[in-house]
Amino acid sequence: MLRATIALIVLCTSFLSNAETVHHRLHLNAGVYTAVDTTTFPMASFNWTTTFEAQNARITLESGDSLSLTIVNNDSIKHGFKIKDKTSGEEIAPGDSIHLTVFFDQEDYATIYYDHLNNSSFRAAGLGGIIHVPSNPEGLFYWNIKDFQKNWASQLVSGESVNWMTYYPDYFTINGRSNPHINQDSMARVVGSVGETITIVIANTGSSVHSIHFHGYHAEITYSSLNSAHIGRSKDTFPIKSMETLILEMVPDKPGEYPVHDHNLSAVSAGGIYPNGMFLTMLIQ
Amino acid sequence: MMTRLIYTILALSIGFASIGQTIHQLIGRNTGSKLLFDGNTIRTFGFAQAFGENPPIPGPTLTFTENDSISLDFWNISQGAPHTIHLHGLDVNQANDGVPHLSFEVHHNEHGYYRFRAPHPGTYLYHCHVVSSIHVQAGMYGLIVVKPADTSMTWTDGYEYQSDVNLMFSEMDTIWHHDSVLLHDYDTSMSHHMIPIPIYTPQHFLINGLSEQQLVDKVEIHGQANSSIYVRMANIGYLANRITFPAAVNAKIIDSDGRPLPTPEVSDVLEIYPGERYGVLLDPGQEYIGTASVEFINLNTGQVDNQQVLDVNIEGFYGVEDPNRKPLRLVPNPANTEVQIYVSPKLIGEQSTIELMNISGSIVISHNRRLVEANSVNLGQLPAGVYTLLLNTESGAFSQRLIIL
Numbered sequence: 001m002l003r004a005t006i007a008l009i010v011l012c013t014s015f016l017s018n019a020e021t022v023h024h025r026l027h028l029n030a031g032v033y034t035a036v037d038t039t040t041f042p043m044a045s046f047n048w049t050t051t052f053e054a055q056n057a058r059i060t061l062e063s064g065d066s067l068s069l070t071i072v073n074n075d076s077i078k079h080g081f082k083i084k085d086k087t088s089g090e091e092i093a094p095g096d097s098i099h100l101t102v103f104f105d106q107e108d109y110a111t112i113y114y115d116h117l118n119n120s121s122f123r124a125a126g127l128g129g130i131i132h133v134p135s136n137p138e139g140l141f142y143w144n145i146k147d148f149q150k151n152w153a154s155q156l157v158s159g160e161s162v163n164w165m166t167y168y169p170d171y172f173t174i175n176g177r178s179n180p181h182i183n184q185d186s187m188a189r190v191v192g193s194v195g196e197t198i199t200i201v202i203a204n205t206g207s208s209v210h211s212i213h214f215h216g217y218h219a220e221i222t223y224s225s226l227n228s229a230h231i232g233r234s235k236d237t238f239p240i241k242s243m244e245t246l247i248l249e250m251v252p253d254k255p256g257e258y259p260v261h262d263h264n265l266s267a268v269s270a271g272g273i274y275p276n277g278m279f280l281t282m283l284i285q
Numbered sequence: 286m287m288t289r290l291i292y293t294i295l296a297l298s299i300g301f302a303s304i305g306q307t308i309h310q311l312i313g314r315n316t317g318s319k320l321l322f323d324g325n326t327i328r329t330f331g332f333a334q335a336f337g338e339n340p341p342i343p344g345p346t347l348t349f350t351e352n353d354s355i356s357l358d359f360w361n362i363s364q365g366a367p368h369t370i371h372l373h374g375l376d377v378n379q380a381n382d383g384v385p386h387l388s389f390e391v392h393h394n395e396h397g398y399y400r401f402r403a404p405h406p407g408t409y410l411y412h413c414h415v416v417s418s419i420h421v422q423a424g425m426y427g428l429i430v431v432k433p434a435d436t437s438m439t440w441t442d443g444y445e446y447q448s449d450v451n452l453m454f455s456e457m458d459t460i461w462h463h464d465s466v467l468l469h470d471y472d473t474s475m476s477h478h479m480i481p482i483p484i485y486t487p488q489h490f491l492i493n494g495l496s497e498q499q500l501v502d503k504v505e506i507h508g509q510a511n512s513s514i515y516v517r518m519a520n521i522g523y524l525a526n527r528i529t530f531p532a533a534v535n536a537k538i539i540d541s542d543g544r545p546l547p548t549p550e551v552s553d554v555l556e557i558y559p560g561e562r563y564g565v566l567l568d569p570g571q572e573y574i575g576t577a578s579v580e581f582i583n584l585n586t587g588q589v590d591n592q593q594v595l596d597v598n599i600e601g602f603y604g605v606e607d608p609n610r611k612p613l614r615l616v617p618n619p620a621n622t623e624v625q626i627y628v629s630p631k632l633i634g635e636q637s638t639i640e641l642m643n644i645s646g647s648i649v650i651s652h653n654r655r656l657v658e659a660n661s662v663n664l665g666q667l668p669a670g671v672y673t674l675l676l677n678t679e680s681g682a683f684s685q686r687l688i689i690l
Contacts, residue, residue, distance in 0.1 A: 211558035239558035256379030263560030265418040
């Protein structure tokens with residue numbers, strides 16, 4: 001009994017020693033996105049610095065961590081900030097900042113932080129990123145997927161409403177890039193070895209549904225923010241709805257370079273040009 | 286001369302390759318044509334099994350046995366861009382994966398072998414992966430079914446079934462079938478191409494390549510009460526599909542993407558997204574005549590762009606000879622100004638209500654009458670379209686789809 005009590009104390013101490021308050025500062029930046037075909041359109045992102053980058057900052061925590069987060073609005077209009085299923089959402093005046101502290105107790109968990117104002121207009125303009133709480137920090141890859149209708153970009157980044165019933169996106173990105181540039185992102189392009197456990201976190205911060213098909217391998221759904229009944233399913237094609245997060249685990253059984261792409265094949269394009277959309281390759285050695 | 290040479294090579298290659306392996310042959314063509322439900326014909330690409338055959342859409346279903354060693358001999362008899370076969374979901378090695386710059390492509394009047402094993406019973410797809418947005422839309426796709434050695438089972442230690450049906454969902458946008466789109470440029474020296482594709486606004490919503498009145502008597506879910514019906518489904522289109530089975534068939538979702546679900550899901554409604562496959566087991570306890578609906582959902586707007594209807598005919602009881610099978614039959618169907626409702630002998634003499642419901646759910650014809658063997662219904666000047674005939678009798682309610690031309 002004494003031995004069990006001591007073991008429990010040791011375990012608790014060990015757990016508590018890993019948990020900490022993690023401080024981050026996000027800058028909400030408006031900017032101009034240069035697409036794969038050199039087309040440009042207005043966009044906004046949450047970045048680590050005051051410099052606009054198309055890729056939103058990715059926040060990684062440990063289970064038991066408290067996230068102490070400051071968000072600075074560098075834009076000239078009012079914005080919002082919300083963590084899906086964690087906070088109710090706050091407004092940020094232009095040039096102002098807010099601060100919040102959020103506790104993350106669930107392991108192998110992924111959610112989305114985003115600008116919730118104006119009926120998803122700001123999120124659709126680019127303002128959405130990933131928060132991930134992994135159990136194992138090895139072999140992690142992240143796909144923050146988005147879709148854009150270029151001729152709506154000015155309205156969306158200004159917070160104007162659009163008629164979503166007529167939405168037809170023409171640019172598709174993973175971590176802010178399209179094919180063939182996605183492969184240059186080491187956190188997006190899966191590079192691994194046969195037998196290695198690879199974890200892929202996918203967040204759909206865009207507005208369309210995407211159906212991501214893996215060549216070469218099946219992967220197991222270990223987390224789904226919308227369908228807990230899907231956990232444990234081994235599949236090669238993974239639909240992901242707007243504002244959904246998925247965590248997939250894959251153990252490659254053979255080497256090779258294999259594509260991963262949206263099987264809505266009209267989304268494998270940019271500005272109407274194939275195959276400049278949601279397409280990358282995995283490299284297994 | 287060239288044709289004779291190709292025939293000779295085909296015969297020789299089949300002869301050589303057939304030693305110790307299961308051989309399948311497909312021929313890629315880009316000169317196909319397809320008759321649509323509205324009477325128009327469009328140009329298609331596709332896979333045929335015989336030289337000179339108009340490639341069907343979808344292509345022929347390839348059926349393999351679990352752990353078969355398979356050689357798929359692919360001939361490309363089409364000028365223009367090369368073609369490939371991607372074995373979608375079979376997780377083959379890179380050389381046989383069918384992605385042009387990562388495996389191999391097959392040029393006009395050439396052929397190549399895809400060699401692989403099929404270790405997991407289930408439902409898969411094959412399609413061309415050259416400029417796949419265009420070539421898949423053009424019609425270069427088909428279904429692969431991998432069965433266990435005991436073909437009465439879904440998989441070893443899975444579910445026993447007595448009948449099965451395969452359903453493949455897709456769409457067609459006729460703009461994409463113009464030569465200006467289909468006959469795109471293709472530089473084989475490049476690993477990355479830049480091919481323009483049109484905006485996708487499909488007008489045709491297909492189940493096994495057919496839609497609207499083309500489906501009648503061609504595509505249906507058919508089986509017997511007290512038996513299990515295994516429905517394999519695949520979505521190769523660019524929209525989502527929402528399938529709603531009638532509650533009477535007791536639908537249970539049992540597998541997806543070639544793997545059993547860890548926990549089967551009892552549900553009448555199933556959504557299938559592009560590239561996904563699902564297996565559903567139906568276990569009707571009673572006879573049933575009705576319909577299942579297939580909605581085609583726009584992935585950008587969430588709107589239902591179209592709905593197709595499938596007949597569901599559960600007739601007779603498994604293992605029992607029933608002289609009264611087929612309680613309801615509509616002749617002719619499609620109809621014009623009149624339709625005869627033939628009922629089974631057990632319904633003759635029963636008081637009934639006959640109603641005709643349009644696609645919006647409005648009742649446009651309603652009659653009360655005592656049933657005879659052939660019951661005539663005047664359709665008047667009803668607009669052309671898909672209707673559901675509802676027959677309520679003392680023995681039960683029945684329904685069947687009626688097409689009015």
